[in-house]
Amino acid sequence: VHPEPHTMCRENQYLAKNHCCDMCQPGKKLMNDCTEFTNTECLPCKNGEFLDTWNIERHCHQHKYCDPNLGLQVQREGTSETDTTCRCREGLHCTNNACESCTQHTLCSPGLGVKQVATGVSDTICDPCPAGFFSNVSSASEKCHPWTRCEAKGLVELQPGTNRTDVVCGLQDRVRALVVIPITMVILLAVLLVSAYISESPGGEVIQPEEVKCQDPVEDLEDTSVPLYSISPVQETLQGCQPVTQEDGKESRISVQERV
Structure with missing residues (x-):
């Protein structure tokens, strides 16, 4: 055509x-x-x-x-x-409708939760945590979390929560006493035992009794005027470092030292 x-x-x-x-x-x-x-x-x-x-x-x-x-x-x-x-x-989204460049998603700071998650063409939308909820992290995906219910776990609330922190739970007073008292008694008993051991044995060593040395009775006999008797047979024993002589078939006699 x-x-x-x-x-x-x-x-x-x-x-x-x-x-x-x-x-x-x-x-x-x-x-x-x-x-x-x-x-x-x-x-x-x-x-x-x-x-x-x-x-x-x-x-x-x-x-x-x-x-x-x-x-x-x-x-x-x-x-x-x-x-x-x-x-x-x-983790990035377009800066304009033509998507000529990208920028990082906004992080919702503590106290704020994510209301709408960012996409490739839109940024994160954050929202303050309402009463009873908290957020303790900076995140582009985390929502606000509800406070922990202490009573549901059999615990008591020790510290109230905020929009940035969870409540702090703890043991009930009666249960706490049943746990703390026995532990305290065990610690005290251990301290007493250690103290007693240290006082009886300073330095951690057991004290040994000193060896008693006995003197030879013959060396102490300076008086030569006292005659020495020779008795045979004689059995000698020591009683408190004092010599004792005894003839066969006779009763014990005191030593020469004791007579002098």
Whole structure:
């Protein structure tokens, strides 16, 4: 079909030199306009280029580059008819609708919980913890946690909770006494035993009694005027370091030292 001269052309046509020419389809660019005898001449886009609409473009568009330095990564590879789609890496979200760069998700600080988790195109939404709830961490995913119910565990509340801290639970007084008193008694008994051992044996050594040395009674007999009696047979024993002589068949006699 040869182009006809018109001032108003149909959809997907364009006016060139008073002729309605067909536009190039997606994925192709315009090479030459139509004439009275020829149709529009189009060429396919090269690799890495695209055109996504009916067009009269002389050049194809370059695919978008997903710059990893800006936190971007490829979500879908481009074709001759579609552009490359980028998205933010995990933990990041787009800074604008065009998603030309990414930024980190906001962390909800202690006392705040996550109301809405961030996505690749939206940031975290935080909300203050209501009464009876708390959050003690900075997080992009943690919600506020309810306070611990001490009575449900058979405990008593020792310290009330806040929006940043949980309640502190403890043992009941009676149970606490049953645990603390025996432990205290054992500790005191151990201290007493150690003290007694240290006082009886200083330095950790057992004191040995000193050996008593006995003197030879013969050396102490300086008085030569006292005659010595020779009695045989004689059996000698020691009683408190004092010699005792005894003849066979006779009662014990005192020693010479005792008589002197």
